[in-house]
Amino acid sequence: MEKSQELINYERIASAITFVQQNFKSQPSLSQIAEHVHLSPEHFQRLFQEWAGTSPKKFLQYTSIQYAKSLLSKTEQTLFQATFQTGLSSTSRLHDLFVKIEGMSPAEYKNGGRNLKICYAHYSTFLGQIVIASTEKGICYVAFDNEEQGSLQELIKKFPNALFSEEERQEHRSVLSFFEKNWSNIQEVKLHLRGTDFQLKVWEALLKIPTGQLNSYQQIATQIGQEKASRAVGTAIGSNPIAFLIPCHRVIQTSGLLGGYRWGMIRKSVLIALESAQLNKAADEII
Template structure:
């Protein structure tokens, strides 16, 4: 039976669960503008300790986090970032770090490898607690091949989904091997001022159709803190009328967070259709925006 990383500090795991509970409450009740005392009670700690822990983990205060959960904010960002994919296409993945928070080297499987369904591959996987809920991370020697959120605390559902995607691969539970990837994805090592994570590029092993891979590569060009529409992505891959197909490819992204499918929203500014739930999508966007947008933009 899978379990959260047994080598993980139980204190850190409890803190992640407390922050996750507070984030869920923020996302569910942002229109009520919950205060510090209310959020601290949800997290099961004093207001002083909650404020300190939340800010330590998120890098921003709960109040500022709340600012990024509104529909108006999403609309404003969408309007401000209309040309962001065009700029990214011009400068490429070696552009300014403000443009790319994660430098990722992608390798697509060959048609033969795709057909083999992972035959000959050893996939090491681990479950890690995060402030967004339990996360399953899986990697091969050639790169990260899976990152998803689990709805069940023991991760059984996420493991079953991953195993179904790679039915012929050899699966080995090894949380120590995947913890560095989780740390990079969720910035346990901290953000730089420009939102980047630094370090050597992460390598992804991508299994998908040619169209899906083109969409996923386009998602990698969306800067941290930005949002784009499905139409923007369709135009960026040279298929301006393929919004429905783009939406389907976005939804089948097997490496969430690292391939930032959560940064794609409707042209109207409405945040919807996230594989792991709209509340989690809102929380991921608010978290990123709080790190990369200046204080005056947050208040705009």
């Protein structure tokens, strides 16, 4: 399958971020980073600006521990958030608000999806290949994976008794709109999830983290009334079956370290940086 230009650009940015994370002590220059991804400094600068809406320098700052800590401790309301809440913004909606969760019934959960028809298909996005699957009640699975068979096997393991059909569905297109980096005109997506009551509570808490902000595992535990269950919260987050839409990438350690991410730490860094850059860009435009 031929790679899209957006996917090629994502891979270049991911490679650049990896390079910076491995060499941050030497503070690599724009020219050094550009050379690593085999681009001229001018081209590299333009690519970052077009992709993230901000400069490479600021973008890379957004992936640092220092910036993560500032987001984690931020409690005051930003100008952009205030503007959004008064209905004045129409360009960067908090897309989490457009997702609803419906847990599977106890019978559906127990029998491993018997009598469920699951339609799935693979798609190319700027963050890599994804597989999207749905039942008649909603989206049940979204996962990043460059190995299509690996994604499918994980899905089958979750629903061993379901009937699988490889076919594209309209609800899949709604999910894809979330990957277009423009959340001003997205549609509501309903999720049909298999999980325990505790997992569903954790996943719902993730949906309440605003775009461009971060929470710690401890903060999530407190929000669901389980202050001493931060480790269990981490396990529930690690089993999140809906990549990006349920934003587990917005949860980091209290220390400011990014912690784990089932779809790769570079992808988590890119997502945090992209959302932070987009939020700050929108705030600058309002000012």
